[in-house]
Every structure is written in C-alpha cells, then in structure tokens.
Amino acid sequence: MGREEKRDLALTLILFAVLMLGVSLAERYLNTYLIRILNTACIYVVAAVAYNLINGITGQFSLGPNGFMAIGGYTVAILMLPLVQKEQVYFLQPLIWPFNSFSFPSHLFLLALFLGGVAAALAALLIGIPTLRLRGDYLAIATFGFGEIINVLANNFIPLTNGALGIKGIPEYTNLWWTVNWAFWSVFMIKGLVNSSFGRALKAIRENEVAAEAMGVNLFRHKLLSFVLSGFFAGVAGGLFVTLISTVSPSLFTFTMTFNLLIIIVLGGLGSITGSVVTAFIFAFLQEILREVEAPITIGAWTFPGIPGMRMVVFSVLLVVMMIFYRRGLFGDKEISWQLIIDRIKGRNESEK
C-alpha cells in the first residue's frame, strides 16, 4: 500500500466516523420529515451506485434494476413480516410453506437484507448467463423484459406475493443507521472494485470490447460478475425500501423506478460513482424542496393559489438545462477523490499567496 493510498484510507475512515456522528445527531435532533428524505436519498444512493456499475462502468445498458429491487424487496418483506400479519394479509390465499411458519426477529434484519441481495444476485446470474454473451442492446431488451416478468409474477403468484393487494405491516426497521451504512459501504466497495484491475478491465470493456478481448479480458466473466454485483446491491436497496415504507406491492417497483435511477446516474455522469451519490441526494431533496413552488404563496394580504404539478415542471426544466450544459452529466466520468479535494484546498491556498 502506497503512502497516498494509506492517506486515502485514513481519510475515508475519518469520513465514516464523521458520518456516524452525524447520524447519531440526526436521529436525535432532526424531524421525521427530514430523516425520511435522507433515508430515501441513501437508498437511492445504494441503488444508483449499483446501477452505475453495470451501466456506466461496464457500459452494458441494463434496464432491469426495478426487477432486482422487487426481488430483494419481496424477499425481505416475506422474511421479516410478523406471523400475525402473515395470517391477516394473506386472506385470499394463505402464504405457502415454509414462509408461513417462521418470521425473522429484528436482529436478523441484516441477514434478511443479505438474503434479499443474494436472491436478486441469483436472478441476475440467471438472466446474465444467456444475455451477456450477446453484444449491443440486447441486454437492454432482455432486462426490460425481465422487469416486466417480475411484475407479472408478483401479480399472479398470489400464495407468495399476495398479488396486486401487496403486503402491509412490514416492520419499519430501516433507519438512518442502516441506510447511511449501506450507502457508505456500497460506495466504498464499488469504488474499490472500480479502482482495481478488475474495474479497469470493466472500463476497457466499456470503451472497446474487441480491444479489451485482445488484451486478454474475459468479456463474459467480467460482465457477468459486474451484473451480479449490481443485482445484489439493487436487491438490498429494494429490501431497505420496503422496510422504510412498510408495504410492498407490484406497483412499487415498476419501470418508473428504473427511470428515476437512470435520471440519477445520467445526471451524475455515467461511470462516476461519486457523481451518482451527489445526484441521488439532489434528486431526493429537490423533489421535496420544489414542493414550495406549488404551495400557495402569501405575501402580506395577497395569496397566490398553488399550482399542483408545478414542481414536476420546474424539475423537468432543471433536468433539460442540466443536460444542455453538462452533456456528460455533472461529473462526466470523473470521481471526487481525496486527491482532488486536497489539490483544490492546496491550490486555493497557493493562489491566495
């Protein structure tokens, strides 16, 4: 480990400590509204960073994260749902064995999330094996179809998913500790991966598959591993989502979810992990901040009635403007790294001298 790497690791650990301190303060002092938006933002971070791994870093256009999130979400929901709720919720057809006979206690939440991730990763493996051998846009079509299939399955396999009625009463275990930790460690891991030789091979595949293959990169294996990892984190994000809002049904993970994630990663810059983090936060907060533009405005004695739907107009205009001025996303394929931050600080000091 070189000197700079050691320094970066130390700085990252300090950042982690600061984040944890921030979380404990936030849990104590912030109101539930802000905490809820922060939670949503952090879950978007996990999902977006995972999505960026396959779309931005490996350059394989996938449209399936909603499917993976659904698998993770349903897995966690079915595992964590208390037995009493299992009897009440599945009133059309009872839940199939073995899921009707047990329910994970709260301390196994982490295990449930892992299992959710693993289930999604297995699904990624299953559809990755046939489709990743192909080149071009086939993956987009196959994964889009996959998302739709999951939706249809969730609607029709009533003994497992309760169909369109969905599941309610999932314990709300998701809090800032969980979301911030998952966001941090998924970014940490995926960034570490991207900077390794494996990550460089992925980038080589993105730039030119033929050249990468000529350099000895096993295309299929690299793509598959990247896809499976992406599926894993998407599944975890799905699990966090359902335990945040305490309910799940097929309509929660429709293509709109993929679309939101696509906005986040394209806006942040395809291939920029830290860019996705920043835009995930912008995305979650902007939607709430923009509520102000559709609330009635009172100036003294005058009241202007609010126009519902206005925030989506403003939001869309902002998107258009951003895409015009930052055609490759806010960060392009660059990352915020410690080196960059240090250079900036030093640079400013020097110019001030």
Added chain:
Amino acid sequence: MVILWQVFTKILERGILELRRLISLFTVFLLVLSFSGIVLAQETVKIGANLEITGGVAAYGQMIWEGVNIAKEVVGDEVLGKKVELVLVDNKSDRVESANAATRLIDYEKVVVMVGPAISGSMLAVGPICEEKQIPVISASATSPLVTQGKKFVFRACFRDDDQAKAAAQFARSELQAQTAAILSDIAQDYCVALGNFFKDAFIEKGGQVVSEQNCRSGDQDFSAQLTTIINANPDVIYVPNYYTETALICQQARDLGYEGMILGADGADAPELVSIGGDSVEGVYFTAHADTTQAITEIGQKFFDLYREKHGREPSAFEALGGDSYVIILDAIKRAGELDPVKIRDAMEDTENLEVITGVATIVDGDNKKPIVVKRVENGVFKFVTTIEY
C-alpha cells in the same frame, strides 16, 4: 479610452451594489410579510390533504380535492370558532411520495388531521406514519380491507371491498335470482382481485354456484377468450368488478359473442365513460356504487350536488361525494372533540354515529364507514338508482 473604461466599470460596480442592496431590502420586506402571514396562520385549524394531484390516478385525487372544497362551502369553514385551513400536498400517485407527503404535513405543516390518498396502496404507506405520530387520517376512497386493519388512527369514508362484494352477491342472489355466476376480474388491480374473491366466497355461501373464474389485466383490449369460456359455462350473471374501461369493453364483447344474461359490475364502473365507451352494450348493466348522486338522501348532500352542478355543469362522481364526506366527518369529529387534540379528534371520529354526510348516513366502526351500498343500473345511457343493500 482607459479612463472611460474605468469610469464605466466604476458605474457598473456601483450599479451592481445598488441592485444588491435593493434585492436584500426586498428580501427583508418579503420575510417580514411572510412572518406576519405565519402569525396570522396560527389561528386556523389545519387540515392536511395528501392527494394524487398528478401521476397515474391524478383524476381521483383531483376529484376528491374538489369534493373537499365544495363540502367546505356547503358545511362551512369554521370550527371551534377558528377558520379551517386546508393544506394540499401532491403525492404524485406514488407510494414513497405519499409517505413523504404525510410526514411533511405532520412535521412541517403541523396539521391535526388529514385526508389521505385515494388509492389503497398509498394509504398503506401513510397508515403506519399517522399511527406512530397519532394523527388521524381518513381516506375518501381506499377500499382495501388491509387499510384500516389493526390501525387506530386510520379511517375511510367509503365501504370496504369485502362489504361491497358481499352486497353484490346478496343482490345477485335475492334480487336477480341468479343461481350461477361467472367472474372476470382484473388481476393487476388489488381492488378487482379482492372484489372477485370476496364475491365468490359470498355467492357460494348464499347457496349460489360459481361456474367460471377468469382473469384479465388492466389495459387488455380483447377478452373474447375469457368470455367464450364463461359463456360456455352458461352463468346467470357475470360479475365484472373492474374499472370502467375494462368493464365497458367486456360488456361490448360479451354482447357481441351472443351473451344475453345479466352483468353486474362494481363502483369502478361508476363513471360516465362507461356509457361513452360501451354504448348500447352497457344497457341494463347493474353495478354497486357509493352514492346516488341524482337523488341525495341528506340535506347537505342535496346542497352539495346542486352547488357542484352549478359550478361544473355536470353530474358529480362518487369520488367528489366521498371527498365531501371525508371533510364532513372530519369537521364533525373536531366539533365533538372540542379541542384541537389529534387523539381526541381520533376518538370522536371513531364514535361517529348516524352522521348525515353527502352520500348518506355515516357510522364508523373500527375505522370503516358502515353505510348502505347503492345499486344502480344503466338505462338509456344514464345511471338509475335501483336499491340499497344493507349488509
């Protein structure tokens, strides 16, 4: 030249400075005004509305909002000597947004009670938040049995899916004298799935026989495969608990295939579009509904419908009437609670008994509104009241 340039830049700088000062002055002015606004606003009763104003089911949310506002005009906007202030927050027909909107209304707007989302899925996300924060929430139209199950602070102004299906089965058995029934429900809609299943159970329980059960999906255009199977089983009545588009198309295709028996729908069919899409083929179709908007049972109902017609020049729908019901129930509960304490308002709401609302008489039991279910029939392109069913 150089001097000129310097003078020019000086002027420009001065100009910018002045502009800044102006802007900051203006901001201070605005701040002062908005503060005075806040001070004034404290004397109101804040009622939140967490509704689908945009997104997939925007029509429902907008109709409920309109209903709430018309009810406000009809029954007044004062309670406990204070003015009612409605705070509308759009939830984009999305579950995550609905949850965010609920916390915003509670934490930020400090509402004492709220009108919840129109659809059950979003209500399920809002329920636990209101339960934890102890703020009562009432949905105008979330009919899923899961919504109020095990919740103290969650209410609804409409009937439950299982009650509606039971009433439909009762109507089919006793009024229509049907021995056999077939069901064609939309599997992609929680509402339709539940209705189909509950109808089946109730119909069998009442001595009938279900000869065929078929599924379709929202957005389907062709139902001939399912209908052929159903017609071969020769049922007395086909139960079609779907939204109006699918219901209209199903009626059309059933008639085209030569089916001459009865068709029974649910409140999803209660929209003028049923006739505009279905045309002659929906003639004689029965369906269960929330209210008879042509003939009000209560006095405020009549006022409400009259005012609506005057404003919009058309018949109000069930969503508007139910939005009105939610407002009336909330206002009555606040009145009886006697103070702006959410927990007391919740208790008063649960005690609602024989309250005259827009659609009829409301009695709340375990968060659900137990009121008679209306049956209507399409006659010459308009919906005619047939009977009410107690369950």
